[in-house]
Amino acid sequence: MSERRTLDVSGLPPYEISNQAPLFWGQVLMCLIEGTLLCMLIATYFYLRLGIDVWPGPGVHPPGLTLSSWALIPLVASCVGSYLASEAAKKDSRSGMLLGMGLNLSLAVIFLVLRALDWNSLNFTWASDAHGSIVWTILFLHSYDIVADILMTAVLIVIVASGRYGPRQRIGVHVDSVLWYFLVGIWIPLYGVVYWAPRLIGASR
Amino acid sequence: MTPAATEPHVYADLDVLRQTWSSKPGLFGWLSSINHQEIGRRYILTAFIFLLLGGFEALLMRLQLAKPENTFLSAGRYNQVFTLHGTTMMFLFAVPVMEGMGIYLVPLMVGTRNVAFPRLNAFGYWMYLAGGLFLYGCAFFNMVPDAGWFSYPPLSGPQFSPGKGVDAWAQMITFTEISALCVAVELVVTILRMRAPGMSLNRIPMFCWSMLVQSFMIIFAMPAVMIASTVFLLNDRTLGTHFVNPAEGGNPLLYQHVFWFFGHPEVYIIFLPALGMVSSILETHTRRQIFGYPALVLSLVGNGLIAFGLWVHHMFATGLPQIGEAYFTATSMMIAITSGVQIFCWLATLWSGRLRVTTAVHFVFGFIFIFVMGGMTGVMLASIPLDLQAHDTFFVVAHFHYVLIGGALFPLFGGFHYWFPKFTGRMIDERLGRLSFWLLFVGFNATFFPMHWLGMLGMTRRVYTYVPGLGWDRANMAATIGAFIILLGGLIFIANALRSRGSGARAENDPWEGSTLEWEAGSPPAPYNFPNLPVVTSRTALWTPVAERSIVVGLREDRREILISNVLDAEPHHRSVQPRPSLWPLLTAFGFSIGLAGSIFAFFWYYVASVLGMIGLIGWFWPNRPLEVDP
Numbered sequence: 001m002s003e004r005r006t007l008d009v010s011g012l013p014p015y016e017i018s019n020q021a022p023l024f025w026g027q028v029l030m031c032l033i034e035g036t037l038l039c040m041l042i043a044t045y046f047y048l049r050l051g052i053d054v055w056p057g058p059g060v061h062p063p064g065l066t067l068s069s070w071a072l073i074p075l076v077a078s079c080v081g082s083y084l085a086s087e088a089a090k091k092d093s094r095s096g097m098l099l100g101m102g103l104n105l106s107l108a109v110i111f112l113v114l115r116a117l118d119w120n121s122l123n124f125t126w127a128s129d130a131h132g133s134i135v136w137t138i139l140f141l142h143s144y145d146i147v148a149d150i151l152m153t154a155v156l157i158v159i160v161a162s163g164r165y166g167p168r169q170r171i172g173v174h175v176d177s178v179l180w181y182f183l184v185g186i187w188i189p190l191y192g193v194v195y196w197a198p199r200l201i202g203a204s205r
Numbered sequence: 206m207t208p209a210a211t212e213p214h215v216y217a218d219l220d221v222l223r224q225t226w227s228s229k230p231g232l233f234g235w236l237s238s239i240n241h242q243e244i245g246r247r248y249i250l251t252a253f254i255f256l257l258l259g260g261f262e263a264l265l266m267r268l269q270l271a272k273p274e275n276t277f278l279s280a281g282r283y284n285q286v287f288t289l290h291g292t293t294m295m296f297l298f299a300v301p302v303m304e305g306m307g308i309y310l311v312p313l314m315v316g317t318r319n320v321a322f323p324r325l326n327a328f329g330y331w332m333y334l335a336g337g338l339f340l341y342g343c344a345f346f347n348m349v350p351d352a353g354w355f356s357y358p359p360l361s362g363p364q365f366s367p368g369k370g371v372d373a374w375a376q377m378i379t380f381t382e383i384s385a386l387c388v389a390v391e392l393v394v395t396i397l398r399m400r401a402p403g404m405s406l407n408r409i410p411m412f413c414w415s416m417l418v419q420s421f422m423i424i425f426a427m428p429a430v431m432i433a434s435t436v437f438l439l440n441d442r443t444l445g446t447h448f449v450n451p452a453e454g455g456n457p458l459l460y461q462h463v464f465w466f467f468g469h470p471e472v473y474i475i476f477l478p479a480l481g482m483v484s485s486i487l488e489t490h491t492r493r494q495i496f497g498y499p500a501l502v503l504s505l506v507g508n509g510l511i512a513f514g515l516w517v518h519h520m521f522a523t524g525l526p527q528i529g530e531a532y533f534t535a536t537s538m539m540i541a542i543t544s545g546v547q548i549f550c551w552l553a554t555l556w557s558g559r560l561r562v563t564t565a566v567h568f569v570f571g572f573i574f575i576f577v578m579g580g581m582t583g584v585m586l587a588s589i590p591l592d593l594q595a596h597d598t599f600f601v602v603a604h605f606h607y608v609l610i611g612g613a614l615f616p617l618f619g620g621f622h623y624w625f626p627k628f629t630g631r632m633i634d635e636r637l638g639r640l641s642f643w644l645l646f647v648g649f650n651a652t653f654f655p656m657h658w659l660g661m662l663g664m665t666r667r668v669y670t671y672v673p674g675l676g677w678d679r680a681n682m683a684a685t686i687g688a689f690i691i692l693l694g695g696l697i698f699i700a701n702a703l704r705s706r707g708s709g710a711r712a713e714n715d716p717w718e719g720s721t722l723e724w725e726a727g728s729p730p731a732p733y734n735f736p737n738l739p740v741v742t743s744r745t746a747l748w749t750p751v752a753e754r755s756i757v758v759g760l761r762e763d764r765r766e767i768l769i770s771n772v773l774d775a776e777p778h779h780r781s782v783q784p785r786p787s788l789w790p791l792l793t794a795f796g797f798s799i800g801l802a803g804s805i806f807a808f809f810w811y812y813v814a815s816v817l818g819m820i821g822l823i824g825w826f827w828p829n830r831p832l833e834v835d836p
Contacts, residue, residue, distance in 0.1 A: 009777050010759030014834045016779040022321045029390040037428035052454045126446050130454030133446035166832030
C-alpha cells in the first residue's frame, strides 16, 4: 500500500458512558417504538369513547382514584434511584450503582403492589365491554413493561454486586435508567386517560 | 480533528483483523454469526424464496381467472391463495428484502465495520425466518388465513372466520414486525453515529438517506399494525375483548384506521429504499453527481412525513365525514409533488450525464415508465368520486401493482444487478440480464395493464370466477399469459444469478467506477469491510483522487473496535467495542417464537414467551470476559 494521509484516532476514549453511547441511542429508539404503541392505545381509547353514549357502560365503576394516585408517589420517587444509579455508573462507583438501583427497585415494587391492589378492585374485565378491553390492555401492557424493567434492574444488581462487570455493564445501568424514566413519564398521560377521562368525559354526550 | 500530514504510521494488520472479525467456523459459526454481510445475504435469499412462493400463488390465481367459470380452484381455496399471496409479498418479501439490502450495504456505504447492534441484527433475522415458517407451517396443518392480506373484521372476526387461520396471520405479523423494528433501530444508529469521519449529513449517500427515512417510518408505523392485528383482532378472537365488536361498544372501523395508519406508510417503507437504489445506480452510471441532492433528500423526508397523513384514502368508501375525506384527498395528491421532484431530478441527472446503459439502467428505465403510470392512477384514485367507482375493482389491483412492482421491484432488480459484483465477487451476465428485463417488463405490462380495463368494466377484486359475456374474457386471458411471461423472466433472472455466481467473470473492487464507499471494499468484502476505515472529503467519496483522501489509523485490531462519530459533521467522538458472535440471539428468538406460536391457542403461552425470552436476554447480556476495555 502506498503512503496515505492518516487520521489517528488512538487518542479517543475506548468507550463512553453517557448519552453519546450507541446503546443509549438504541434505547431511545426502543422507547419511541413503545411510546408510539401506547399513544395509539390512547387514541383508541378516545375513538371508542366517541362511539358510545355512556362511558363506561351502566353498572361499571370508573377505575378508582385513590390507590392509583397514591401509587404515583413511589413511582416518581423511584426515578431518583435511577438517576443515582446512572450517575454512579458514569463515575464507576459500585456502591453508588447498588444504592441507586436498590432504591429504584424497592420503590418500583411498592408501586407494583399498589397497582395490583388497584387492579384487583376493578369491577369489570377485558371481556365486559369496549371500555373494559382498552383499560385492561393499557394496564396490562404498561405493567408488562414495568415488570420487564424491574427484572432487568434485578439482573443488573446481581451483576454489579458480583463485581463481574465492565464498561458495557455500566452502560447497561445507564440505559436501564433511561428506560425507567420513559416508563414513568408515559404513565402520567396513561394515568390521566384511564382514571380521569371517565370522570371528565364519561357522561352521556 | 484534521488529518495529520503523511508521517510514519502503522497500517492495519490484515491477519489479525480477519481473525477478529470472522465468524466462527462450522455449523456453530453459521448459527452464531452476527456479521452484517452474512445476515443481509440471509435476509435477501430468504425473501427471494418467499417471492417465489408468492409468485407461485399469483400464478394459481391467474390460472383460475384465465377463463370464465373455471373450476381450477374452489372459492374457498382461492380466498386462501390471494390472502397468502398478499401477506407473503408484503410481510415476508418486500419489507425484509429491503431490510436485507440495507443491512448489507449501509455499513459499507457509511464506512464502518458492522451495524450498530450486531446481535440484535441476528435476532431480527431469526424472528423473521420463524414468522415465515410459522405462517407456512400453519398452512400445512390447514390453518390457512383467508380474509385477505388486511383481514378486515367483521369478516376476519370469530363469527365469520372460525378456525385458526386468521390467528396465525395475526401472530405472523408480530414476528415480522419485531424483525423490522430491530433492523430499523440498528440502521438509524448506524447511519447517525457510525459514519466515516468527514461524512457530514450533506454527504450521506442517497441510499443511506432512504434507509434512514424508511427506518424512522418503521419505528412510527409498525407498532400500529401490531395493535391492529394482535391487540384488536387476535384478542377479540381468542380472549373475548370487544375492540371491533359493535355489540359491546367496539368498532370495526377502528381496525381499518389503525391498520391503514400502518398500511399506507408500509407502501413507502417498501418504496423509499428503492428510490435510494435508483439514485445510486444513476449517479454511478451517468458519471455525474446526482442532480438536486438537497431536493432529493427533502423529498424523501417529505414522502416519509406525508405518508402518515394519507391513510384514510383507503377508507373513502366507509362513509366518513366529507371534510375529513377532502383533507385526505389533498394530502394524497400532495405526495405526487415529492415523488415528482425526485423523478425530475433523475431526468435531469440522465440529461446532463454520460449514460452507460447496463442491465441495472434498464431496470431504472422500466421503473420510471411503470411507476409514473402507477403514480398517475394514484392521483386519479385520490379523487373521491372516482375512488368510489373504482373501489375494490381490478383498477385498484392494477394501480398498486404498478406502484409496488414498478416502484419497488424493478429498482430492486436493478440494484441486485448493480451490487451483484459486490455481493458475490463475480460480474452478472449482461445479455441474460437484459433478456430477463425485457421479459419482466413486457410480462408485467401484459399482466397488469388489462386490469385497468377490467376494473372499469366492473370486475371486482377477490372474485374467484365470473360468467362469460361480460367482456372480461380476453383481458383476463391476456393477464394470465402475461403472468407466465413474468415467470419466464423470473426463471431467467434466477438462472443468470446462479450461473454468474458460479462462473461469472471475476469482479474488481469497483467495476462500475462507483462514487460511494462500498466500492472501495473488496468484492465480496472481507469480514472487517475496510482494512482502514476511510475518511470522506466529498459527497462522491470515491471520485476524490486517492492522494486527497485519508484513512483512519489507531483502531485496535485485536478486538471488534469501531469508531463512533457525531451526528451532524461525523467528527470522530469515541471508539467502541462491539460484542462477539453468540448463539443467544438465536436461542432468544427460538424462545419467543415458541411462545408466540402457542399464543394463538391459549394466552398462557405469552408467559412462556416472556420467560423463555427473558432467559435468552439474560444469557445475551451476561458479561463475557474480558470485562474491561483498556485503551
